């Protein structure tokens with residue numbers, strides 16, 4: 001069976017896997033973004049807290065994803081839970097780092113001006129600092145998503161959802177006639193998803209970054 | 216004058232009651248500001264950055280802080296809207312003690328404009344200006360018309376600039392929008408920290424003129440920080456010359472500081488050429504403008520000859536069709552004209568308006584080879600001539616008047632002081648607050 005026939009036969013399964021893959025990455029990204037920006041907002045003002053947050057998240061990234069999932073299984077069991085936890089943790093790093101860098105990069109004289117015209121602490125954050133720091137934060141989110149696309153494939157190891165199952169099945173049956181097709185289909189699927197997500201981010205950027213600060 | 220001072224220190228001055236302010240026409244919309252022993256000690260430094268500053272700023276007055284870099288001008292200014300919290304001392308605005316009220320509430324009564332314009336880059340010009348009115352809960356349509364009004368006020372076409380982002384504006388335009396934003400909610404007080412420090416000299420000159428015009432209409436209480444003494448002279452009703460730790464070296468009108476600097480520090484800061492700077496404070500319209508015979512380009516040559524003969528002067532001013540100075544015609548020029556004025560006379564290459572400073576006029580007179588310059592009105596039409604002699608006389612009179620003022624001022628101060636001591640002694644003697652009134 002050649003690759004195209006394989007796709008034709010298995011498209012139902014492949015689409016389900018692709019959907020679950022995308023869905024897992026998307027949901028984890030939403031959670032990672034909320035937590036990441038929150039950590040950034042809470043720590044950027046303090047030298048040591050900001051650095052601590054960045055270092056902690058970097059450290060997480062140095063743990064191989066397979067090992068991380070392996071470590072999580074005994075604690076939370078198999079399936080969706082270790083996948084979600086691992087993806088969210090990995091997704092945090094670029095977002096936290098860019099949120100801190102972005103918020104620290106806001107011109108102090110603008111913050112001064114915001115205070116000076118009588119904006120409250122919350123108004124300053126939501127109307128001035130976050131919108132100005134938004135482009136780097138969005139870049140962080142984009143980088144995170146790309147990374148999670150690949151890491152999500154590993155989740156199949158813990159019986160997680162997604163295109164990783166296709167790849168693991170292929171690797172497990174190396175030598176059989178469909179092994180290569182399976183690995184190829186899983187890998188290409190991930191690449192296509194990654195490109196689609198990236199296109200979506202370009203669109204989001206267009207819609208949410210003010211024309212006044214768009215480069 | 217002494218009564219006003221006594222009243223304000225008691226802290227009960229009502230809004231706009233201080234009519235002795237600089238406002239020359241209409242009601243005063245500014246508020247008084249009183250600083251009392253205001254001190255700021257930054258954490259980690261044992262010397263205070265601002266050491267016990269006390270001053271009273273009248274409603275509707277423009278007060279300039281000048282002083283060397285690092286002397287505490289910005290710190291003092293920012294304590295007024297509590298961007299920097301004072302370590303000790305009191306701040307009163309319009310008699311109300313604002314030292315301990317919610318700073319956000321305080322800042323909405325006090326406009327704030329800074330050097331880099333401080334415009335938010337992700338908001339349009341209109342959104343920037345609308346910020347404060349929005350925060351204090353104005354309605355949509357009111358905000359909209361206010362934005363247009365403010366743009367108009369600072370000399371920007373609302374239609375054109377409304378939807379622009381700050382990066383699409385020149386530095387000078389950004390500065391105007393910054394001022395418009397600071398004034399949008401009509402605060403009685405406006406604080407400005409070197410607002411024109413980052414623009415080129417020509418634009419700065421322009422912006423200063425605009426601010427003067429604006430203040431003429433609005434009568435805000437403006438506190439303005441600069442380290443450019445010429446800017447201080449141009450804009451200030453009164454100037455506070457500050458030395459290190461914001462100690463007030465002299466707090467007086469520009470005229471008094473120029474002609475009667477309190478000490479060496481102030482004269483050092485005033486710099487060389489105080490008499491020349493004094494020329495900046497007087498306008499051409501304040502001096503005697505002479506009239507000279509004029510003719511227009513439409514007059515026949517014969518009329519011009521007759522006029523020259525009858526008036527007995529050596530020189531005529533030829534005006535163009537719209538009454539603007541065009542050429543200086545001397546007797547000799549006319550002899551050589553041979554029936555046509557086309558090539559005769561010298562073109563007028565420099566004129567000054569009635570609003571120009573005497574310094575501009577002097578400059579023009581000095582560069583003119585005959586030592587005079589034509590004065591023009593609003594539309595460039597001829598209104599008269601000033602020459603070297605007029606200027607010299609005016610300057611001498613001015614300096615003499617300043618000197619007399621200074622002497623009188625000195626007298627007044629001494630009298631006041633004597634009276635105060637007298638009152639205190641009496642009050643203490645009788646243990647009766649009414650005692651002073653009987654005296």
Ligand SMILES: Nc1ncnc2c1ncn2[C@@H]1O[C@H](COP(=O)(O)OP(=O)(O)OP(=O)(O)O)[C@@H](O)[C@H]1O
Nearest residue numbers: 257258260264283284285286287288289290291442
């Ligand atoms: N946040 C701060 N922490 C510690 N010291 C400060 C701080 N801000 C200002 N200072 C010090 O306080 C003094 C006064 O500073 P300030 O900014 O008021 O000066 P300035 O008169 O506005 O000077 P410039 O003309 O250069 O703007 C300076 O010696 C400065 O080093």
Ligand SMILES: [Mg+2]
Nearest residue numbers: 288289290408
């Ligand atoms: Mg300063």
